[in-house]
Amino acid sequence: MDKSYRQNFTVQYCFPGNNASCRKQVRSDPAYIFLFIFLSCISVCTVILNLLVIISISHFKQLHTPTNLLILSLAAADLLVGMFVMPVKIIQLKNSCWYFGDTACSVSEISTGCLAAVSLYSLVLIAVDRYIAVSDPLHYNTIITVCKTSLFIVLGWSVSVMYIITMYYFNDHLLPSQISTSCYGECVVIVKYSWVIIDLVVCFVAPCSLILILYLRVFNAARHQAKSVRSVTNAFSQRHKPARSPETKAAKTLGFVIFGYLACWIPYYLSSLTVESVKTSSVVSTVFSWLIYINSSVNPLIYAIFYPWFRTSVKIIVTCRIFKSSSSRFVLLSECF
Template structure:
């Protein structure tokens, strides 16, 4: 009997089998995960989501509020933090909700749009990293003309273009894949599955990952080569000029810190894209796919931690924000770079 099968499944998998839509004969099976391990996982991921939102809010408020941080590089960091904030605010909660009972409760329209939102965010993130690499390359390679070539206004324009192109690319990609038109026939009602064939995965891999990463790696190799050469010059020629060493050192440190952000990004993303082309077809319900997806989501939590470790200004500004001292009228002019 069906009841006996249900009891066997509950005993063996520690899950309670129900239906996503009890009144519908074509409803998907709901798997309410009740084991202690599952509860711990959901609590952990919920904490990650909250921390991701909180930490990236600190970055956004810091750069937006303190005038000393209104630089082209930090505007790019702000854009990256906005993308990371959206991951913690939108993507993570929805994915946690899916993990609770393996059902999609948000309707067909949301199922069509949600994957597009995810990939707009992640595409904008990699675009931000490309612009950060370009910014650091010009700052290190041509420091005298940096202030004229790279301005806050130009950077803001690049950011708008980046987000716009990310939105356009992903809407077109999913439109021609048929997901926006709901052409995919679901096996049952109450699931949200996005299937991507091998050729589409390869095309997306090249456009969204390989090409941008090649640009990033190439520019950063140039950056560290020039930085190493400048370090030698500083040691030999500017040993009596402490201010000169400080300026050079701050630029090199910024390049190294943002280089770490990019390396961490690649480390979290490589498994996802390798998985996307390792088999003929993968769906969003696959366990391996879920693990790889959460790796890239958690990357949004790691970036602010990198800033906290390597950027003293972030630690100082965070203290002012947490203690509500930014409500003081003169707080925006605070010196975040004490000697």
């Protein structure tokens, strides 16, 4: 057996000085290198795109609306995923070792779950907001205000944190000493099947059913409004083509956000039902988890494609016109949707 062959099969350990150390799986093949570069680019793009959304909504006064505050909350959660969750998962995927200790392992897993729960809660609030805007447009400004929306956002983040902490507590993974590891240098969380079912209902079936029901009603109401506008317009002019209402366009745009979320989460929950417990280090869990993380970079792309105000604000930011003293009062568009 030649020397190069023996080197390829030399056993490496995460912590060579520790007898209980895990074995290190160094992934240095060209395919893995390309994968790491690709995932790193996704992480960078996720941070940049969501940061642009946050800057746009925070800086321009015209965008200070209840709906955009909810989008801001969603972008903040997606930004944290790209800034912290993705880099940590890339490092963990690169050589399978965890070098940051048990406390950081607990914080990492809890943070990942909290950000996912916040994203879903934001989507539920967005669906409720659009439903009220379309079904009761005359009273929308009195029912939905910036203060009320801010309060619900804070409440949503708090509830999400408490739920994830409760789930990990009852899975015996809240404290560093309770992390399930077979060797030193491993960060693995095993979620019991009973909590998989509970999480499936609480964080997927119930909220997604509510979102889908609300959006069906939103689209029906928007369709009836479009027919009414079209009939009134045709009474004055047969040649005039009525424009879509802001609510209709917002509903369709946010509908794509919901579809992207469901497409990224359904594979994960379907796979979790086929095993007795979900182990975060498994190949299936890793692949479907990254599909969930990538959803954080899809949302701002949807805004860029469908929201003219976002494209306009990005141009102002990139060309440094945002540093003008009066830039916060720029009129991006005649309508904010």
